[in-house]
Amino acid sequence: MYPTSVAKGCCVIQEGDVGSTVYVLEEGTVEVTKQGKKVCTMGPGKVFGELAVLYNCTRTASVTALTDIKLWGIDRHGFQTIMMRTGLIKHSQYTDFLRSIPSFQSLTEDVVSKVADVLEETFYRDGEYIIRQGATGDTFFIISEGQVKVSQQLSASEEEVTEKTLCKGNWFGEQALIGEDVRTASVTAVGDVTCLVIDRESFKQLIGGLDGRSHKHHDSDEVKALQQAEANFFSSISLTDLQIISTLGMGGFSRVELVKLRTDSSRSFALKILKKRHILDTSQQDHILSERRIMMDAHNSFIIRLYRTFRDSKYLYMLLEACLGGELWSLLRDRGSFDDATTRFYTGCVIEALAYLHSKGIIYRDLKPENIILDHRGYAKLGDFGFAKKVGLGKKTWTFCGTPEYVAPEIILNKGHDSSADCWSLGVLMFELLSGSPPFSGSDPMKTYSIILRGIDMIEFPKKITKSAANLIKRLCRDNPSERLGNQKNGVKNVQKHKWFEGFNWDGLRQGSIKPPFTPTVDGPLDSSNFDCFPDDAEESPPDEESGWDMEF
Structure with a gap:
């Protein structure tokens, strides 16, 4: 951050301007106004303009210095670079530690990456016991800073004997990940020690044992031939x-x-x-x-x-x-909310689409009713891939994007995100379909983000959301991405096996044999009556633009 001073009466932020700097007030007082009306005054230690570090947006209020003031500022590019760099360095350090452990070497890249995400840093003071001999344990430790001594007491009457000293990069307690472990030695901190820790339950949720199976999906020759014929037909069409x-x-x-x-x-x-x-x-x-x-x-x-x-x-x-059944959003608007069976069908369609994308290392990032379109049968399909990104399995990205009500906490906090952000959005979508409005919603984006960061447990669920639906929503909207259903060892299968989906015919959905909850009226391939009416494009024609388009499109 850099320091700056502003004289009394000067404007720090002007409502309506585009800004990329967030400020922390060190000395003095400022006044906040919105559309000319005073909102509040702020003193030292207060932060303002914070939306600017997340994404490019116009200032929602003006801030004026009531006294001479001292500020600290940081712009979006600096903030995001620091967050991304520290996140990447930490993550690669953790994955390097994990890869050096023999029992982890058979794991695939994406699984190692997920384990690295759940490692928790724990600190121990000099002389503190980390493990006591004879105790039962379910935790595995990797030393990231400092040294520990391993000692054993051969019989009750004898003193503990130091066997060895372990240092940064060494690990202990791996038996605890496989099953119930009675500790055979004591481990004590020598000086201050930092360990990376994972417990058996988290480990099993993520990988369910040390096997690095891959779930590759191959198309049949028949499917490939059909795709080729389709490609040939469309390549012959012109505007x-x-x-x-x-x-x-x-x-x-x-x-x-x-x-x-x-x-x-x-x-x-x-x-x-x-x-x-x-x-x-x-x-x-x-x-x-x-x-x-x-x-x-x-x-x-x-x-x-x-x-x-x-x-x-x-x-x-x-x-x-052309999907002529209309937007799911319009149907939701007209009906107010959907019952369990209706929501289950549309959520099932979305889960199938996300499972396909995630298996290819693609995250969607823009789940909302407006982007779900019904075909002539009434089946739902994902459209608008403007925010979708191929990140690869086990990799993260740091771009801030999405609709405020649907954004996962790790995107807001700039911690890097992956396909688990779509699992979060799936929970938000379920809530909106069942109740008619999303769970996290404020009068402006910043308020919405602060409600999201408070968590799903602070949200009151309406009576119409059943117990098992609420349980699934809460398990999809966990703050910690590695705890989210759909982001663990069986991926989307865990969501499909949830109690709320009990008895749901997944094969029938894939084959298109289930009757949808709503069958749109579509009178032939040229009927657009399920969409809102729009005026003709009266805008003047934009300028010709050939520069910058030397790329293939």
């Missing part, structure tokens, strides 16, 4: 072959149109149209290319298909599968 029928949706810098083939009215698609100028202005090229790569490879019946992309001098185009 001029498509005719716009109506608008299905509008976003900040895109529109989604229902289009048909001019030569075949029975074939309709959704065409997402993005303004190149806006993408360049907001530096979204990498996001868009990532979205394209992930969606082109996603062959799953619970994910909207992307068939091909086009571009011209002003726009990028994504030709998508």
Whole structure:
């Protein structure tokens, strides 16, 4: 952080400006105003502007110095770099320790990474017992700083005999991870000692024994042949072959149109149209290319298909599968909330989509009812992959993104996140579908984030959420990612086996043979009546933008 001084009467933060600095007040007093009205005054030790270190946003209030003041500031780039670097260094140090232990060497990269995440730092003073001979133990220790002595008492009448000294990188107590362990020696701290500790229960939840099985999934030749035929068909289509029928949706810098083939009215698609100028202005090229790569490879019946992309001098185009049943969000808005059976069906569809993505090392990061679209049968599919990212198994990413009400605590705290952030969002989605509103919601993003950080146990569940549904939501929304259901040794299977899903026909869901809770009325491939009405694109045409698009799209 850097120190700075501001004179009395000067403005530190102006409402509506874009800011990237967070401040801590060291000396003096400031006044906070919103739309010209005084909100409060703040004195030394107070923090303000903290939303700026999370993401690029406009200031929600003005802050003016009432006296001469001294501040400490740090900008987003500095803050995030420090958080990321310290997180990565710590994590790689922990994984190196684990890889040096013989019984851990058969574990896959992603499992070692998860074990590293649950290691807890514990401190011991000089002379303190870490393990006592004869006691039963369920904990395994790795020394990360300092030394310990291992001693044994051969009989009750004899003194303890020091057998050896262990130092940084050594470990002890590994038998405790396999089963009940009666400690055969005592271990005592020599000077101050820091140990990394994991207990048997956490260890078993994560890996269930020391076997590094991989769960690779291979497509059959028949499936590959069908995919190739599909690719050949779409590679022959050009933009001029498509005719716009109506608008299905509008976003900040895109529109989604229902289009048909001019030569075949029975074939309709959704065409997402993005303004190149806006993408360049907001530096979204990498996001868009990532979205394209992930969606082109996603062959799953619970994910909207992307068939091909086009571009011209002003726009990028994504030709998508048309799902004409409407947004799940619209259905939820009209009905208020869903019952258990309805929520179970839609949650089941989402779980199938997430299981597929996570098995490929992809995190979705934008789960919410608005991004779940129903097809003509009433089955739910995930759409909008703008925040999805391929991070790889056992790897983390540090980008702050997502819808405030659905963001996991580790994203807010900039600790790095992985697919377990989607497990958190799944719990939030269940709560919203069952009750009609998300569990964590404040008057502005910062308030929402502070409610999220207080945890799910501080949330009052409405009566309409049954006991077993509440139990599943709470197990998905654990603060510690490694404790979340869906992020442990059996992955998503643990969610599917939860009591709330008892008797649910997963095979029927995958095969499309279960009757959905709601069957939309879709009168043919050109019927867009399940979507809200949107005005025609009256905006003037954006400028031509060929620079910066030397990449494949």
